[in-house]
Amino acid sequence: MTTTATPTDLDRLAALDPAFARMAGATARYVRSIPELTDREKTFLCVTADVCQGSLGLAFRAHVRAGLAAGVSTADVRELLRFVSYDCGYHAATAGIERIAELETELGLAHPDPGSSTPEPAGPDAAPSPLPDAVRARLDELDAHFTGYFDLQSRMRADHGPGTLSERERGLVSLSVDVHYQTLADTFRIHVGRALRGGAAPEDVRAALRFTAQFGVTRAWHAWEALNAILAES
Template identity: 35%
Template sequence: MTQLAGADALSALDPVFAQLAVGAGHNLWGLTHLTMREKAFVCLTADLCHPHLDLPLAMHVQMALANGVDAESIRELYRHLAPYVGYPIVVPAFQRLIELGLPEAEDTEAVKPAPLTGPLARAVRDLEDVDPGLAAFSEDQLAQRWARPHLSVRERAIACLTVDVFYQTFDESLRLHAELAKAGGATDDTLRDLLCGVAEFGMPRAWAAARALRL
């Protein structure tokens, strides 16, 4: 069985807990319908949602890098998630990445918004009937993110679905991100694996999300 990053550090805290945690970790990393990058992004997203920026984040960054996730993709994940988890949470997360020795950003170009199409455009139109100002802000934030390089639409949607599970946002947000994930090539089995993997971070939330998706 593959050694999970940080297992020794967990054993030093509590040997029995370490066995339980490693078993839960192997559940996620053994799932077959998520890519290794997607599994890493689930863990890194979970760290922002709690937030867990100390040992858990260090372990997940190490695991991500060990499984071929490049540093710029980790940075892009955090850029993408800022309006979903809150900009203030992402600031100390970037500080922590620097402390962990992640290289400086390679992408320093100005952000170029891309016109929204498909489900994203529809979501903004639906929001205009509720609050035009919020719709305009949401359109601006979405347009700055979903067409950027370094992450695929499927990867971005899976990260957002992870946020939905943590924050229990099961109406428009969950449906939108599930639709985007499937448009990017995800299947029902992909989403089932996602829920099974996210259960490591809180089973009751995963149970509720499974009922909401009804796959």
């Protein structure tokens, strides 16, 4: 009796273009060797890139499967998608939620409990917004309704308990969104500061940018210029 091994995602890519698969494999091995980031953080950075850039096919599948092998559940990925939705846009995050549900079915994984611990985000019983005063003041200079939108988003993402992203993870993921969209001024500075407050060392923040280079080297180039200036100030 013969057995057939299940093809890896790199095998699937090689069937499409062997030379490109070798390039992708060498790149993935190079950035995966970055020691300052956990496997969980690497998975989050990959999935965030996929959602920001609308890459929900073979690459998204490979990133989710790599995360599963490293102990990152699809519930963790769903929590990430909820978190990044206000930066990448709910429309983009919706596509990610749809795709992760498809993958759970495809891979025979249980769909997570539909219950949610998210507090009521609006109305008289809503929790106070954790939006920092300095950020609120900057937003008020732009538009009061926009400040209210940030308050709403902040309330819905205030939970840092078990099953959620740590402050360090939130900072690293958020600054990576800035790299993808090249928003390298106020928001990038805020997100770098968030990662540092969450316990990331400057070298950890640099590691996140090194890892993100695989998703667009020219975007990373510009981000390096902004990051080096921010870290020099601090």
